[in-house]
Amino acid sequence: MITPLLGSSFIGYARSAGTQPCGQGVNPGTGDKLPPIYMAATPAEVERAVTLAAAAFPVYSALSGKARAGFLRAIAVRIESAVEEIALRGVQETGLPEARMRGETGRTAGQLRMFATLIDEGSWVDARIEHAQADRLPVPKPDLRSMLRPLGPVAVFCASNFPLAFSVAGGDTASALAAGCPVVVIAHASHPGLAEIVGHAVTAAARESGMPEGVFSLLYGGGLTIGQAVVKHPVIQAVGFTGSRTGGMALMEIAEHRPQPIPVYAEMSSVNPLVILPGALARGEAVLAEAYYASLTLGVGQFCTNPGLVFLPDHAGDEFLTHLGTLVETGAPGTMLNASICNAYAAATQQFATTLGVQTLARCAQEPGFGQGAPVVFTVSARDFMANPALQGEIFGPGALIVRGSLVEIQDSIATLEGQLTATIHGTEEELAAHASLVFALQQRAGRLVFNGFPTGVEVCTSMVHGGPFPATSDGRSTSVGTLAINRFCRAVAWQNFPQSALPAELQDGRA
């Protein structure tokens, strides 16, 4: 079955009747507009979506983990069965290759199933039961039991760079639904058709699983207008976002100044520092340059874990640079996700190229075509890097800055770094031990440390941490990938001296 693209929002189980155009899909490689034209949800429909979520919450959150797991699995099946449509429309809307669309479809379904398995098993709720001790002195101990409970309806913003795995039914939606929170999704203007296909899949799965209306809505109309209205709504209890630092910080500001502030989980910007120690160079500089270049240019550099900042000792690594320069020069431009990202990439690389102290090591010889970004690598001395905080800015795309200095200067540079999603060290086991304080400084600034590898290719598993101190994320205590992500949408609640019949099943005697 091919999903008919209606160009309208999902307001619970109904479709929007809005008639105000708010954009349409655009093929970033050609500029061609893709039908249909999308219509913004009306303010009344936004209100209705949020109100339906509030009404669904007591019902949905009271379902057993097994029941919610069934819903998540039904979404996964529906999405997988739409893979041909996704592959077709996704390539048109995002410029990403078909294999990536198919792979990301699999990852999205896999994430949903991972959370289904987690809540099916159930121990994630951290049920704690302490029985009363009536004869304790000086005062009796009451019966106390606690477990994690969902926060309430959650607003999820789709990401441009993961049109499936961090969009309508992506990681944030999967973890919020798994926790027991209804979700109101705000579509990204960059891939409205993909969003509608997936929105249709989720809605169909909700219906067939008997979920209460309002457990899911999908709104078109733009993050700045409709998105802000949703985040300001008193019903919404948390926000998931993946995007720019500007966008994430605007949401943080709104959420903090509501009458009731709420948590925002914004994944914003990270340059993912990579430190190359002499022992890694000794293993072969050309091989290292090739592996680095592959990670830098994967997906035209449009991953949050793209290693855009390299620290290289100045007494070694010349061959690494020479090889890397050749790869960059002989490399190929690639189509970027949308015109705005493409323009921002051009502006950021232009800015770096003209910054005092920054040299252009190499630039792709091939002129980028329409909508394309081309690899470029800059170098700067550690001293100039430390003197100019703007050089810590993210170049979203296949551009990198290589900082050269003594090992002492590299350590000093790392001490100035902002928070990161990842930090990578290439070297030997002996070098890790010899540079323990450098490793500790990186650990303090990152969610994940990688040794002799590359940060791109985020494993979806129980020990993944895809988070990190500000500004990598708005809340460095959380992860958006892996099973731990479910904790973001929960809080512990305690029951004191409640009868068995009024306790959640997980807290009743004989269940734990």
Next chain:
Amino acid sequence: MITPLLGSSFIGYARSAGTQPCGQGVNPGTGDKLPPIYMAATPAEVERAVTLAAAAFPVYSALSGKARAGFLRAIAVRIESAVEEIALRGVQETGLPEARMRGETGRTAGQLRMFATLIDEGSWVDARIEHAQADRLPVPKPDLRSMLRPLGPVAVFCASNFPLAFSVAGGDTASALAAGCPVVVIAHASHPGLAEIVGHAVTAAARESGMPEGVFSLLYGGGLTIGQAVVKHPVIQAVGFTGSRTGGMALMEIAEHRPQPIPVYAEMSSVNPLVILPGALARGEAVLAEAYYASLTLGVGQFCTNPGLVFLPDHAGDEFLTHLGTLVETGAPGTMLNASICNAYAAATQQFATTLGVQTLARCAQEPGFGQGAPVVFTVSARDFMANPALQGEIFGPGALIVRGSLVEIQDSIATLEGQLTATIHGTEEELAAHASLVFALQQRAGRLVFNGFPTGVEVCTSMVHGGPFPATSDGRSTSVGTLAINRFCRAVAWQNFPQSALPAELQDGRA
């Protein structure tokens, strides 16, 4: 040994040389000033305390849980051995009875030992180990391991109403130190002598346990000046606070607008609603009134869990009110913690007494003496309560508001309530089932639900949740009492493909 009171801050292992007076202890029952005069830490000393904490962090956080547990236990022993001094000085400075001072000393030592036991055992770090799968298709799975790591140096503000259990070595300090975070404590002006006695105990324990200098500092000089400077300092990574809504929100604002925002755990204000259903009245209205009065006036009503808001059906409960009124009238005023709290209590009760629709049910017949607060109970209709959000304001002290209405009006009133530390229901098991949506509405607004009991007397244990949605706390996902409090000062960090020798002990093979 009697601790000599020097009137100066602890800057790591040194004492402040500041010469700017910033106040002294005052006996709230007499107004007498207690020597010595305290001197504010100088800006350079504040900087040094924070810098020492930063230097201590890599060393202290790398210690084993057993080593940190030894430190916590040493603090507990030192505090217990100062109990006579604490009892003497505490009664003078706080107006609290001697038995409370002794009991709170025991609770403080008990909290330290609870966290010591937790980190001695060690599983709280949630170590997750996933081995590599080199032959996995389409790509190999890396070796990934994660665990909780401490955030960094923490600022802790002492509370006026728990001069031991939520002050210098109270719950926030104990949980932060247990997590591996050095602590910079800001003394409360209300009990500087107690703070110095406990600060001396912590410092002595740190020295004798071989802890790095800077693991603990204690600063005098005021929350508004020195406290803000500490929270703004880039080294500080989290804040613990118990106090007023105004104070907590000021800290939230500062923390959110740092170049790097940091989490603030502020416990601020809660009126702890108590819902009385007809079944509870049927068991005996006089007995219920007596138990309620005891909870309301415990510690002159100066507990965060004081049940200051009661919902009572208007078709029943007249006898409850009559009995409660008699208890209030024949009750006794009590000395409050300090002049500022005493004045605020007088102002708040005056405000309630003159609010349209509010009646004074009963007022303590005995005139309050110097520094005293006297019990008072107001009533209001549910309709008037819902129409006036100001009636949700906390009266810190032995004052209560009783809201009367139909069960439907009571449910509607609860839907307007802000976040609370606790919510209590008195009734029968059958009533819990019959009023499931009322119970759910309370659950959504509170950290702890109490059935047929009273929220005062917070059990310190593994299943306690002493938190709740804003404005009860700044971060409803956390608790400040119980073992779960340690999570506030941690974040998960992942290591990918690291050699065994470079992993934390908890993540090495054969340890988990």
